[in-house]
Amino acid sequence: xxxxxxxxxxxxxxxxxxxxxxxxxxxxxxxxxxxxxxxxxxxxxxxxxxxxxxxxxxxxxxxxxxxxxxxxxxxxxxxxxxxxxxxxxxxxxxxxxxxxxxxxxxxxxxxxxxxxxxxxxxxxxxxxxxxxxxxxxxxxxxxxxxxxxxxxxxxxxxxxxxxxxxxxxxxxxxxxxxxxxxxxxxxxxxxxxxxxxxxxxxxxxxxxxxxxxxxxxxxxxxxxxxxxxxxxxxxxxxxxxxxxxxxxxxxxxxxxxxxxxxxxxxxxxxxxxxxxxxxxxxxxxxxxxxxxxxxxxxxxxxxxxxxxxxxxxxxxxxxxxxxxxxxxxxxxxxxxxxxxxxxxxxxxxxxxxxxxxxxxxxxxxxxxxxxxxx
Numbered sequence: 001x002x003x004x005x006x007x008x009x010x011x012x013x014x015x016x017x018x019x020x021x022x023x024x025x026x027x028x029x030x031x032x033x034x035x036x037x038x039x040x041x042x043x044x045x046x047x048x049x050x051x052x053x054x055x056x057x058x059x060x061x062x063x064x065x066x067x068x069x070x071x072x073x074x075x076x077x078x079x080x081x082x083x084x085x086x087x088x089x090x091x092x093x094x095x096x097x098x099x100x101x102x103x104x105x106x107x108x109x110x111x112x113x114x115x116x117x118x119x120x121x122x123x124x125x126x127x128x129x130x131x132x133x134x135x136x137x138x139x140x141x142x143x144x145x146x147x148x149x150x151x152x153x154x155x156x157x158x159x160x161x162x163x164x165x166x167x168x169x170x171x172x173x174x175x176x177x178x179x180x181x182x183x184x185x186x187x188x189x190x191x192x193x194x195x196x197x198x199x200x201x202x203x204x205x206x207x208x209x210x211x212x213x214x215x216x217x218x219x220x221x222x223x224x225x226x227x228x229x230x231x232x233x234x235x236x237x238x239x240x241x242x243x244x245x246x247x248x249x250x251x252x253x254x255x256x257x258x259x260x261x262x263x264x265x266x267x268x269x270x271x272x273x274x275x276x277x278x279x280x281x282x283x284x285x286x287x288x289x290x291x292x293x294x295x296x297x298x299x300x301x302x303x304x305x306x307x308x309x310x311x312x313x314x315x316x317x318x319x320x321x322x323x324x325x326x327x328x329x330x331x332x333x334x335x336x337x338x339x340x341x342x343x344x345x346x347x348x349x350x351x352x353x354x355x356x357x358x359x360x361x362x363x364x365x366x367x368x369x370x371x372x373x374x
Contacts, residue, residue: 001048002268004246006148006199013080013247015240016265017051018044019203020067021058022251030060034069036254041070043255045079047262051247053201055084055118056103068108081109082201084118084152085133093131100140114201115146116173121155125163134167152203157188164196171246173201177211178238178279180204183322190242199246202239206250210323211235217285225278233264234279240264241271291317292363293356300350300360308339309350309360316367329371341368 003012023037041052052071054063064083071079083103090096104110115137117128128134140146148170153160160172172193176186193200206212212232213219222231239248252258271279294313303309315331318324332340346361354360 001262002240002265003048003050006246012050014048014050014265015245015247015268016044016049016236016261017053017082017201017247017249018049019249019251020052020054020063022253023059023063023066024253025059030062032059032062032066034066037066038070039255040252040258041067043258044252044262045071045074047258047266049262050078051080051082051114051249053082053114053249054107056086056089056099064103064106068106072108076109080113081107082114082116083107083112084116085137086118087120087124087127087133090127090131090133093136096131096133096136100137100145104145111145111147113147114171115140115149117151120151120153120163122159125159125166129166138167150198150201152201153189157185157192160189160192164192164198169198171199171201173203173249175204176200176202176239176242176245177205177207177235178283179207179211179321183318190244194244200242200244202245202248205239205248206232206235214282214286215289217289218282221278221282221285225275229264230260233260234275234282236261236264237269237271237275238279240268287317287321290320292320292358294358295356297355299353299355303344303350304347305343305345306338307341307343307364308335309364311335311339312341312364312367313358316363319370325370325373332371341365341371344368 002015004015005011006013018041023040024033025031026033052067054067056064058064071081085096085099089099117124117133120128137146137149141149150169150171150173151163152173153163154175174186174189175184176190180186190200212230214231219231222234236248236250239245250257250261252261292313294310294317296310296314298310300309312332312335315328318331319328341364344361344364348361350360
């Protein structure tokens with residue numbers, strides 16, 4: 001198993017970590033199927049995974065309880081356990097100590113190797129400051145019940161910089177994959193952390209499974225290049241090839257997923273320039289498959305009913321790749337009142353002018369229906 005040393009300490013961390021939010025579940029519930037999940041943990045451990053990442057509310061609170069039991073049979077010094085303070089549950093300065101003590105009890109440990117403020121962004125940063133969470137956790141670190149203190153992050157590089165400036169952080173967990181490198185500016189976050197000398201833990205390397213199979217055309221590009229490798233392995237290799245990545249978390253549900261991911265890390269092959277071209281080609285095929293082929297030429301404009309056709313299509317194409325409906329709504333609203341897809345009257349004037357021969361009224365109806373969904 002590929003391992004990397006944490007900041008010249010001699011502490012070796014497996015570059016593949018087991019994310020504990022996607023264990024196999026008992027049918028019809030969020031409760032973990034303990035027999036199947038134990039098989040996942042045991043195989044991962046046997047193959048060299050020594051980083052296990054859980055959180056207070058994963059599996060509706062069952063994840064910490066399970067992983068505490070699952071790892072109990074292994075020597076405590078042989079694995080690194082990470083969990084997180086749920087910032088949305090901190091309403092007063094008393095909440096953080098209460099939750100932390102509960103987590104130690106649930107996980108059946110006396111200390112956490114890595115501890116994070118969970119899902120940090122602009123709002124949760126204010127919560128952290130208002131309730132003295134960082135100061136409390138820093139004391140727990142000084143007491144030895146936290147070995148390394150960090151945070152998981154969901155916001156812009158500008159907010160990230162503010163949080164980094166606030167305290168002394170040992171690591172940061174960000175969403176990073178070859179799709180979000182530009183789509184959500186993971187590049188900017190990674191480069192800022194690298195500049196600060198802060199190791200990166202990667203979440204969503206396969207984007208919740210979306211990069212395990214993109215579309216037939218994109219998958220074919222990967223398979224043509226390496227028929228012996230899974231599509232998902234390209235996503236894992238992409239992030240593991242970045243030198244400041246400490247560990248790559250994968251929420252593995254089955255032993256087959258453990259076998260595939262550990263095989264990638266045991267016989268690790270860093271990406272070559274040729275490999276990066278393959279990923280670019282697959283992404284281009286994916287975008288063409290999922291998006292509307294609007295080039296923004298504006299030959300269709302002006303719409304007699306006020307629709308900003310290129311603007312709507314640009315917003316939809318961002319959604320088609322990232323699947324963020326909140327972002328889609330915001331981008332449509334930014335076009336201004338009276339310029340959204342709901343204004344389309346299907347007059348057909350635009351279709352006569354479109355060099356890409358897009359069925360514009362049909363697509364406007366589709367996007368309007370999408371926006372109308374709750």
